[in-house]
Amino acid sequence: QLSHRLTRVAHHVPKGAVVADIGSDHAYLPCYLVLNGVVDKAVAGEVVIGPFESARKQVLQEGLAGKIHVRLASGLDAIHPEDHITAITIAGMGGPLICSILEQGKEQLAGVERLILQPNVHSKSIRDWAAANNWTITEEEILKENEKIYEILVLEKAQSPVLWTQRQLLMGPKLLKDQTPIFxxxxxxxxxxxxxxxxxxxxxxxxxxxxxxxxxxxxxxxxxxxx
Ligand code: SAM
The missing domain is CATH 4.10.860 (DNA Excision Repair, Uvrb; Chain A)
Known part of the structure; x- marks a missing residue:
């Protein structure tokens, strides 16, 4: 069963998207998305051989090899132009690492409509990157699992310049509005x-x-x- 954290990440993937999960580890997230009929095709990218093998094994075990491509690559290099990826998930890493993956993979972001990012720490760096690169935050979520608190940020291309205050950059414009007990x-x-x-x-x-x-x-x- 998928963790609460990854289930919430999955919740933000649009139905019918073509998704790339970067740093997929066991590929639990793309498997869940295909098995639940959210997406029909996915890419699982991993840069480390151990997790890459785990992802491949999991995809084979689930009988999803025809639908999920597991690739050994760094960051968005796992995405090929012919994939026509529309959504990217990056979960379970620090904010700065997620930003460097996005920054180095700008070319692969061309046709992407939505980024679903789940930084373990330092989500501010993602908001800084978003504002500097003209992505806006359409949804934000905060959750707790095993005493750890996680944030999920959903980014889409901004139609006008993104202007956030220092407080919004640090704490999240949507999360600040909601002010849940976990927040x-x-x-x-x-x-x-x-x-x-x-x-x-x-x-x-x-x-x-x-x-x-x-x-x-x-x-x-x-x-x-x-x-
Ligand atoms: N996404 C899964 C989750 O949220 O449960 C796995 C998170 S795991 C802590 C982070 C994974 O990202 C590791 O398997 C690591 O090998 C992978 N990773 C780190 N840097 C990466 C990069 N530049 N490109 C692809 N994968 C990367």
């Missing part, structure tokens, strides 16, 4: 952790670097606590 828990946890770091910085030498870092954290704490 509040996440930011309480983050802010408590930043406060501990600031406190520990007080007892070290006040170099320029430390002072700057401290100021940065104090500003973030303020941004979050005002909410």
């Amino acid at each position: 509040q828990e996440k930011w309480r946890r983050e802010s408590d952790q930043w406060k501990r770091i600031v406190a520990s910085m007080e007892s070290t030498a006040q170099t320029e670097e430390i002072i700057e870092k401290k100021q940065e954290l104090v500003e973030k704490i303020q941004l979050v606590e005002e909410v």
